[in-house]
Amino acid sequence: MAPVEPEVAERGFSPMHWAGDELLLLDQTLLPEQEAWLHCRRPEDVAEAIRRLSVRGAPAIGVAAAYGLVLGVGDFDAAHDLLLSTRPTAVNLRWALDQGRALRDRVVEGGNGRELRARLLAWACDLHDEDIEANRRIGAFGRELFEEGDRVLTHCNAGALATAGYGTAIGVVEAAWSAGRLASVWVDETRPLLQGSRLTTWELARLKIPHRLITDNSAGAIIARGWVQKIVVGADRVAANGDVANKVGTYPVAVLAARHGVPFYVAAPLSTIDRDTASGADIPIEERDADEVVHAFGKRIAPRDTEALNLAFDVTPAELVAALITDAGVLRPPYRESIDAAFHDRGGSRP
Ligand code: MRU
Numbered sequence: 243m244a245p246v247e248p249e250v251a252e253r254g255f256s257p258m259h260w261a262g263d264e265l266l267l268l269d270q271t272l273l274p275e276q277e278a279w280l281h282c283r284r285p286e287d288v289a290e291a292i293r294r295l296s297v298r299g300a301p302a303i304g305v306a307a308a309y310g311l312v313l314g315v316g317d318f319d320a321a322h323d324l325l326l327s328t329r330p331t332a333v334n335l336r337w338a339l340d341q342g343r344a345l346r347d348r349v350v351e352g353g354n355g356r357e358l359r360a361r362l363l364a365w366a367c368d369l370h371d372e373d374i375e376a377n378r379r380i381g382a383f384g385r386e387l388f389e390e391g392d393r394v395l396t397h398c399n400a401g402a403l404a405t406a407g408y409g410t411a412i413g414v415v416e417a418a419w420s421a422g423r424l425a426s427v428w429v430d431e432t433r434p435l436l437q438g439s440r441l442t443t444w445e446l447a448r449l450k451i452p453h454r455l456i457t458d459n460s461a462g463a464i465i466a467r468g469w470v471q472k473i474v475v476g477a478d479r480v481a482a483n484g485d486v487a488n489k490v491g492t493y494p495v496a497v498l499a500a501r502h503g504v505p506f507y508v509a510a511p512l513s514t515i516d517r518d519t520a521s522g523a524d525i526p527i528e529e530r531d532a533d534e535v536v537h538a539f540g541k542r543i544a545p546r547d548t549e550a551l552n553l554a555f556d557v558t559p560a561e562l563v564a565a566l567i568t569d570a571g572v573l574r575p576p577y578r579e580s581i582d583a584a585f586h587d588r589g590g591s592r593p
Contacts, residue, residue: 400476412442477508
């Protein structure tokens with residue numbers, strides 16, 4: 243395991259660390275069995291880690307890509323384009339890369355390569371710290387929505403592993419738990435790559451928060467029994483109208499929530515809200531290799547030549563979302579107005 247600077251340890255767990263001239267990424271494809279860190283020295287290493295989900299989760303991808311630009315300072319535009327091409331849905335990626343390029347444009351006018359690298363690194367470290375701060379604010383706002391004894395259900399992984407640290411949906415869970423407002427967590431396993439079963443349970447165990455793992459197709463039965471009082475998930479992109487793209491399987495959970503009158507909350511920083519995307523229909527949905535569906539645990543689970551479809555995300559319409567828990571507060575419908583107001587209060591079009 244890589245050495246962790248004391249101030250990082252105090253801030254809590256982070257799946258990435260800058261160490262001198264390389265980016266260390268916890269290889270999430272190996273969890274929960276192995277805790278191994280990847281050493282990324284080139285933007286290609288970071289791009290590959292994003293593509294294969296060694297680092298994943300919208301905010302984590304954005305911050306990792308920022309560090310990737312530091313590694314690619316020699317051929318900045320190539321690094322930028324390569325990183326941008328890795329995954330299409332999480333808007334945090336484009337958000338971070340746009341900021342990095344704007345910084346490069348400002349520095350290059352008057353500076354040299356060494357200065358550019360130093361400025362990019364300072365910016366990437368700031369992004370890292372700011373994401374953790376944003377998540378803590380999300381947690382503080384979100385916990386107010388919980389009541390003692392609540393059992394919450396979550397889908398995929400929107401915890402510290404999916405961010406620069408602390409987590410969005412799991413940040414809310416942690417804050418509610420610490421405030422004595424949560425009894426336990428139901429964790430959807432999240433087929434096909436099992437981010438719930440492999441990662442969310444790993445985090446909740448570290449946090450010592452009571453939880454039970456369920457198969458994705460159990461959610462209906464559990465909600466129908468009245469065993470779920472709140473649902474909280476993360477987001478890869480929230481459109482201007484409040485439609486939410488998140489891990490495939492989120493939308494059916496939102497439909498179940500509406501059927502049973504359970505509040506369905508989405509926790510995300512403003513950096514995940516994309517006001518340039520009008521609605522969910524305009525969000526690009528990643529389609530991954532069908533092999534991820536026809537294989538599990540290194541074994542084929544469907545007959546050879548079976549055709550499979552592997553949509554990585556789905557879109558939950560805004561009307562099913564009870565609230566967006568952001569770092570700027572809890573936003574309620576109508577979302578176009580509440581989102582605009584949140585950005586306005588932040589002072590500009592970008593946080
Ligand atoms: O394919 P993944 O594992 O990157 O998908 C992650 C999710 O869907 C998360 O819920 C989302 O990125 C929010 S992370 C705080």
